[in-house]
Amino acid sequence: MQIFKRQALAPKNSRSSSLNQLPSPVRVLVTAWLLFGCLGSIWSFASPLMSVPDEPAHAIKAAAVARGQFSGSSSGIQGEPLTVNVPGYIAHLGEYSCFAQKSDVTPDCSQQIDAGDRTWIPAKTSAGNYNPVYYAIVGLGSRGLSGEPAIYAMRLINTWLVSFFLASIFCAAASLRRFQRPVIAGAIALTPSVFFLTGAINPNALEIAASGAVFMSLCAILEQSARKTKISSLLLVIFALAGALLAHTRPLSLLWLAIAALSAMLCHSAPALFRALRDRRAQAAVLAVGLSCSFALWWVVSAKSFESLLAGSESIPADVAAVEMVDKTVAFMAQYVGVLGWLDTQPPVAATYAWVLGFGAMLLLAYTSRPVRGRWAMVLLTLTVLVIPVVLQASSSEQLGWIWQGRYALAMVVTMILAAGVTVRFRPYKVTPWGSSLLRWSIVLAILAHTYVFLEGMRRYTLGIQDHVNWTEMLEPLWQPPGTWQGLTAMYLLVLAVSGLCLHRWLTIRPSAPRPAAADRQPRQDGYSEPAADLPASSKVFRQDSIDTRSGRAER
Structure with a gap:
């Protein structure tokens, strides 16, 4: 689990012949990918099949695209799902979510998926005319497999794809000259909700991870350009891949891509941007992202991706919806932290308060930081998180009613916290015994908060949320995930502990070179x-x- 590389830093005639430890971006990428992939995989098995919002619709769409149906047939009526042809065991996935939005009902109400039902039949999906790129990747898991193994395979493909871009955030942060606070911001930004979505069939998780990767990789690229050093090829590859895939995740992703890129540019000077654009490798990366965005925009317009959105409730006047959205701004914090299931399982209050404290501390530091230039990115991202959801909900409320969920803006919330870390990176960072102890206990509390949310999900599914405290009754569960909830919880805690140890060691590096005169x-x-x-x-x-x-x- 080593993420550090020992290097000889000074020649014999230099002022220092000491050795120092620097984070290796490649090792950070590989190690973080493994850790995040394990966390997401545990969520994949811990969450009952079809227990994530809209998972049946996304699974049906993925299976259809993997079999050559890039779009479905529409009835022409706004709010009605599209029709595709898929194997029977896929078409009936919506019938296995009998516990959805019923927190007191466990998944044992569902029958086992019939792996032998491979007859092609029509199926309805609200994602029928969404961009097919994400679904083509995830849908590969349904080829050659059937029944529950096919669903788990699609989940795991999503998990490891998303985990790569989550790891890319930390890889890019390791390339910054002062990486400590951006890394801390990244650790705070990855809430239980992010890992919960990572372990499901849903493009929302890829949107979150790719947005953060675009922002952080571009920040590192521009910083290297400002220092007139050679831009890392790894960073350019991460930026190109993240930007190209982000454009294809959801209809709103093009907007998130533009805001993430603009926020990174606001954190740096214009000469750094122009100098980077003179690099042919950077030009190739920008061209790849631009071509991908062009195709994504063409698909949104030609396939009318916004016209198959399902109605969430009865029609609501636009002004009423706008006022209600503003009133619920703070309430969405719970969804940013970890509302599980079909919005039927709230995170423990203690866990929510932990992330309120972490988010608040990062935002306060960012808005009082120097240089002032970094604050413009914070203003842009803060307005994005506060205003755009209100506008989007109000503009569609009269046709579709209430459709907004906090996870729809989570990509920009994560990017905002990352931007706060980049903005405050110039503040003095000293490794002292007190600071090391503070960091250690903060990591311990974060591990406990993550585990608490995970256990709350296990309680909800093994017993259901009842009108009495029933933690002890989990020893006699009504439903068990693969590997049992005890085994999955132990593995989850172990991976979190290893991640915490790596993070603490990384952030407590003591430079041995002398301070320059x-x-x-x-x-x-x-x-x-x-x-x-x-x-x-x-x-x-x-x-x-x-x-x-x-x-x-x-x-x-």
């Missing part, structure tokens, strides 16, 4: 201050805190 510091035109070129590279990475604080004031 004041005469050796060289100001740069892009607003950063660097040590003299003859110092080891690690000194430049870890000894910029007080320098950047002063240079930040000059950038206002």
